[in-house]
Amino acid sequence: MYGLVNQAVADLAQTLGGAALWDRVREGAGLQGASFVAMEPYDDEVTGRLVAAASQALGIPAEEVLRAFGRHWVLFTAQEGYGALLSAMGSTLPELLTNLDAMHARITFTMPQLRPPSFGCEEVGPTRLLLRYRSHREGLAPMVVGLLDGLGELLGDPVDVVEVREGPAGGTGTGTDVTFVVDHGAAVARVPA
Ligand code: HEM
Known part of the structure; x- marks a missing residue:
């Protein structure tokens, strides 16, 4: 999906738990230090990994994320x-x-x-x-x-x-x-x- 989607996941994590949560989510997804370009397409798997890592970090099911x-x-x-x-x-x-x-x-x-x-x-x-x-x-x-x-x-x-x-x-x-x-x-x- 386009980077805009991954940027929105980052923005949600930062809204919920500041830079610390976003860092944990990125790390959990194996994307340490990554940032995304809004108008660039990325593999859907990247978004999937971010959602799974957010689910893990927040202790809530992926569906809720x-x-x-x-x-x-x-x-x-x-x-x-x-x-x-x-x-x-x-x-x-x-x-x-x-x-x-x-x-x-x-x-x-x-x-x-x-x-x-x-x-x-x-x-x-x-x-x-x-x-x-x-x-x-x-x-x-x-x-x-x-x-x-x-x-x-x-x-x-x-x-x-x-x-x-x-x-x-x-x-x-x-x-x-x-x-x-x-x-x-x-x-x-x-x-x-
Ligand atoms: C102006 C606001 C919106 C923008 C700029 C936008 C743009 C996008 C973009 C860039 C994607 C990623 C798809 C890809 O990269 O292949 C996407 C996916 C999606 N959009 Fe929108 N969208 C908007 C509003 C909405 C709204 C209001 C809905 C539904 C109520 C919606 C439903 C979806 C869904 C469900 C996906 C996930 C992809 C899928 O189901 O295959 N979008 N959208």
């Missing part, structure tokens, strides 16, 4: 100058989710080796959507849940996400094809904390 990472990604990309692109894609959750593929396609102009996921969004009620997530990669569904948390916070439209269906992985036996039910807005606000 990925969820925290997804939430952080929304903040981090805004801070790195991508906020305008995201807000140009819509001002409500259904709009933004419908336009995610178009947004990643725009990013491909500056990151030609991008291998973006694909999303399909279907509104099934005033406060409920079905979101289908497909990727060449495996294991990143928890990141999508975190991304939805982050988008909900950004829009002031809290979400409640449940994974409902895992489809066939594109015939090749690899990749991900997962559907989420996303409740948002009033539906979530009514649920007591």
Whole structure:
């Protein structure tokens, strides 16, 4: 994945535990002293090692790291100058989710080796959507849940996400094809904390 992703993992580690935690994560991943160039592609394995090392250092499952990472990604990309692109894609959750593929396609102009996921969004009620997530990669569904948390916070439209269906992985036996039910807005606000 592009270095921007690894930079965001570094930023999350630094937010959670300062430079000391980031140093431990880098070391745990066998990447002592490494830094990343945002617009340069790296092997996916590098990101995987960083997530595994963060899970080890924080004593939480990798899925939780990925969820925290997804939430952080929304903040981090805004801070790195991508906020305008995201807000140009819509001002409500259904709009933004419908336009995610178009947004990643725009990013491909500056990151030609991008291998973006694909999303399909279907509104099934005033406060409920079905979101289908497909990727060449495996294991990143928890990141999508975190991304939805982050988008909900950004829009002031809290979400409640449940994974409902895992489809066939594109015939090749690899990749991900997962559907989420996303409740948002009033539906979530009514649920007591
Ligand atoms: C403006 C904000 C965003 C930027 C700049 C951005 C850019 C990127 C980049 C650079 C990657 C790495 C892919 C690669 O290197 O091949 C990526 C992956 C990904 N993006 Fe985005 N993205 C943004 C927002 C979002 C949002 C809002 C979502 C979903 C709600 C999303 C979903 C994903 C997922 C799930 C991946 C992991 C890769 C995979 O599933 O195969 N992104 N994005």
